[in-house]
Amino acid sequence: MERNLDIRLLRTFVMVSETGTVSRAADRLARTQAAVSMQLQRLELDLNAKLLLRSPKGVTLTDAGETFLAYARKTIALGEDMRRQLEGRKLSGRVRLGMVEDLAVTRLPSVIADFRRRHPSVEIELTSSNSADLAKILYDERADIVVADPARCTVTPSSYLSRQLIWCASRMMELEDGADLPLIIFEGSCAWQDKMLSVLAEKGIKWYSGCRVSSFAALISGLRAGLGVGLLLPEGLPSDCHNLQGQFNLPTAPIAEFGVYVSRNPPLLVQELAAFLRAGF
Template sequence: MDLNLDPHLLRALIVVAETGTVSGAAERLSRTQAAVSMQIKRLEVDLGVQLLNRTSRGVSLTDSGEVLVAYARKLIALGEDARLQIEGRQLVGRVRLGLIEDLVVTRLPILLAEFRKRFPQVELDLVTAHSGELSLTLQNEKLDIVIADPSRFSIVPFFHWSRQLVWSGSRLIDVGEGDAVPLIVFEGSCTWQDKTSVAFASAGVEWSVACRVSSYGALIGALRAGLGYSLMLPESIPTDCETIDSGHNLPSAPSADFGLFMAKEPSKITRELGLFLREKLVQ
């Protein structure tokens, strides 16, 4: 018996276990069914045990197969981690990342920390601004990656995703019966505010501008002071504020669209970060 288990054979066994059929595994591995069957047979002969229970409806793991698959997953994961560590240490450089302020309080910073750990020699510069400013800065090649509102860009994003927004307000806010709903709004144009206007108009609900702000920090301050309601990402709501149900004379909250944009000729590091974020953010 060969003491060294072939990782290609182990990967084939894992895929067979996941798909439940040899034919399904063959399709995923881009191999013939006969080739995958031979790989499993080689493992069984090498170990001297039966790994699969075969029926007309498919296959299932034997007790020995369950044990081997558990170890196989660990071995392959270690191999992939070793490759990432080696490749990561070879990747050196700087990525200039621009994003809208709302994303600073999401899990994005944790993802950047994970990327930095994987590629320790890569330096990350962070810039926050409104989507329109970020679009112009990317166009002027002063940023490598931008995450912002795709409606403010004339180019197609590398990838995009949506998040459901919620209404938020301070527990101090007091709106009388029949009063117009007080809203905190940004100065200038904002896609979220455009969607807000449409939502209120469709619901036939009257609203008013209670406070205008020029930054995300000012928005949080106005929200905590109870000056009005605002659309927020769920995880960005301050601890002394709360999610407000649409039943409080508020229309249903719209969703927000996000896009990741890269420079015209992205470096290898920039593209690696883009691929990493796509894997983590698009579920």
């Protein structure tokens, strides 16, 4: 006899897949690691499929896990949307949203488009900047929601978003095994870059600066021109570049973490968009 999937299991699976480790997911969910592990085992048993590969460094998704993750996110979002509709919460008004450029030009457009389809009376004012500037406009009450690097903000976020990064380079770029790796280096502070250099050092991979950039647009240009290897969110990978994971002895790319920050005493509209962003990402 087939059983319906428990929504709590879906939420746990999504959190583990986004954070990359059972321990970190357990902290975010305020549960024990043992409880999270048991939920994952139950989910795989219910589906009769292996969703995660476990290692001392964390977990990675299998092909079945990648497929199921998309369905899990949609199911969670639909359930939340149904609850809003049944409760008669018709949203309207304006939300000032600030977001780091990497997300604003990759994953955000489809998420916001989906939100606007469900709530056409909502007006969204979007600002894209670096994390330090976003933290300032939130503090100055010039933004209602900010998604930024937690390492560059002084307050605790209301929630987190975690995304797996990928190594990438131009398809025209020729790299030799064992040769020093040309990197695209971001000028200024960047948590992604700090993690990138750390994992390369752990692996003993030598590198040099192939290109220095100061914006996401410049990073994309440097990649496409074949000036070096960089880190991107999967959604931001240009068609003339490719994922280098598993090649040239590269270690697993780090995970990017973003904090979702909301204004003090947020109205319902702000709370709903913040929740929608968490589900959509």
